[in-house]
Amino acid sequence: SQTIHQWPATLVQPVGSPLSLECTVEGTSNPNLYWYRQAAGRGLQLLFYSVGIGQISSEVPQNLSASRPQDRQFILSSKKLLLSDSGFYLCAWREAASGANVLTFGAGSRLTVL
Amino acid sequence: AQSVTQLDSHVSVSEGTPVLLRCNYSSSYSPSLFWYVQHPNKGLQLLLKYTSAATLVKGINGFEAEFKKSETSFHLTKPSAHMSDAAEYFCVVSPWGTGRRALTFGSGTRLQVQP
Numbered sequence: 001s002q003t004i005h006q007w008p009a010t011l012v013q014p015v016g017s018p019l020s021l022e023c024t025v026e027g028t029s030n031p032n033l034y035w036y037r038q039a040a041g042r043g044l045q046l047l048f049y050s051v052g053i054g055q056i057s058s059e060v061p062q063n064l065s066a067s068r069p070q071d072r073q074f075i076l077s078s079k080k081l082l083l084s085d086s087g088f089y090l091c092a093w094r095e096a097a098s099g100a101n102v103l104t105f106g107a108g109s110r111l112t113v114l
Numbered sequence: 115a116q117s118v119t120q121l122d123s124h125v126s127v128s129e130g131t132p133v134l135l136r137c138n139y140s141s142s143y144s145p146s147l148f149w150y151v152q153h154p155n156k157g158l159q160l161l162l163k164y165t166s167a168a169t170l171v172k173g174i175n176g177f178e179a180e181f182k183k184s185e186t187s188f189h190l191t192k193p194s195a196h197m198s199d200a201a202e203y204f205c206v207v208s209p210w211g212t213g214r215r216a217l218t219f220g221s222g223t224r225l226q227v228q229p
Contacts, residue, residue: 006157043221044158044204090157101146101208101217105157 002027006091006106013113019064019078021109023091026072031093033074034103035066038088047089050074051096086113116141118207120220128228133177133192135223137205140186147188148206149179152222158204164188175199200227 003026013019025031035047046059048066056066063082067075074091091106121136139145146165150158162173169181175198179190188205205220 044219046217088155092158102148102160102163103158103217104160105150107157108155110155 004091004093004104004106006109008109009107010110013081013111015083015113016080019081021076021089023074023106024072025093028095030071030096032096033068034092035074035076036090036092038090081113083113086111116207116209116218118205118218118220120205120223122223124224126226126228127195129197130194133195133199133225135190135203135225137188137220138186139188139207141207141209143209146208147181149173149190150204150206151201153201195227197227197229200225
């Protein structure tokens with residue numbers, strides 16, 4: 001069966017520090033991968049999606065970047081965090097060949113920037 | 115173009131009473147529709163999905179939803195609320211089969227269950 005892992009679960013970082021959140025998927029090949037952010041009291045915002053290694057699409061201009069160095073690994077990064085980067089970050093995957101568009105989410109990473 | 119509107123940001127019910135969470139959508143294509151649930155500080159879990167088969171869809175934990183094309187609605191219901199149902203619920207719309215990024219999330223409905 002497929003599983004998705006996301007870490008770290010929580011982190012507190014000072015403004016201006018770097019960020020790296022990691023997501024890996026097991027039990028599938030060539031998944032579509034996604035990073036969402038959920039700010040306090042707001043809905044889900046799609047940040048990045050990837051349909052293959054090295055293929056990243058950005059949905060909104062921001063202080064963050066994403067990379068996909070391996071088929072089932074998706075990394076969210078920042079060189080210098082801003083206060084506004086605080087939020088709950090969710091990684092998700094979907095079968096590339098699936099027409100039903102069902103997303104499976106990781107458990108999330110809560111980032112607090114101070 | 116597509117959009118989804120969750121008509122209530124908060125719903126409060128008593129344990130044992132019915133639950134109704136409302137969702138209206140618009141889509142230029144035949145849509146797929148989903149409901150996800152999120153417990154505090156957790157990821158989103160799929161409750162149920164509609165993908166152009168039966169219009170009444172049964173999901174996990176006793177939830178179900180009915181796709182009504184004429185009303186462009188996909189309301190989530192449960193006959194009897196349980197304390198563990200307290201969570202945030204998201205309605206999601208997507209055109210069938212287009213994949214990639216084409217999912218639109220509603221703003222969420224927070225369900226409170228009173229003892």
